[in-house]
Amino acid sequence: MPELPEVETVARQLAPALVGRRVRRFEILDPLLRGKARVPSLAGRAIREVSRSGKRVLVEFTGRAEGGEPLWLAIHLRMTGRLLWCARSAEAVSHVRARWTFDRGALIFADTRRFGTFSWYQKREAAEPPGLDPLATGTTPRALGRLLGKSSQCLKAWLLRQDRLTGLGNIYASEILFHARLSPFRAAGSLGPEEHRRLHAAMRRVLERAIANCGTTFSDFQDARGFEGQNQRFLAVYERGGERCRRCRVPVERVVQQQRSTYYCPACQH
């Protein structure tokens, strides 16, 4: 499942290709994606912005909000969703669920397992997820400390809740805790100010590096150019159970928390 860095990668790659382009034709080819919502007409409307909101790609279109036209489309890629920019419209892509055609080029939403979703909004605020974005400037060590509060939930599970921080999933939660040298079993509310600083710094470092590497691909993730991410080569603990810790050489351990694998170094993380 794509997490924050994978979605950020796709949004950053699409923005320069799409912003300012006018939609000539918009087609939803999969009825499941249409759902019960009225599908707005996008023909003649231009793309104003492409960004990320939590784990979703957010596309802003020009239009009249007061005329009932939704201006924002949030695309959740889920397991296998891919947004592909095709400079020449006729490129062969399978499992296409939606397509935007421009005067030159096309944007394709392809999705083998069909779990991806579209949500339309009239206001940007309505599309925002409830939690803080880990990369937002307002997410300081102190803000993180306030958010952790007195929570008795273990740190790993706390990082995965989307109502506190948004965008983190199983891969980056393990990686962040390793780089922060914090045990995944610690109670989230038991951290001191120095540990809030470490957690905050690790979060930024791990996510920014993953974005620089165009995301992590273990099975399905592809960026907007159809390439796999490269960040799996740089992971410190995830999927490295039994291999030696890159810092202290003690074997990395794997445990199951909430039916998900957690990887950590028993010697480095406290």
Ligand SMILES: [Zn+2]
């Ligand atoms: Zn270690």
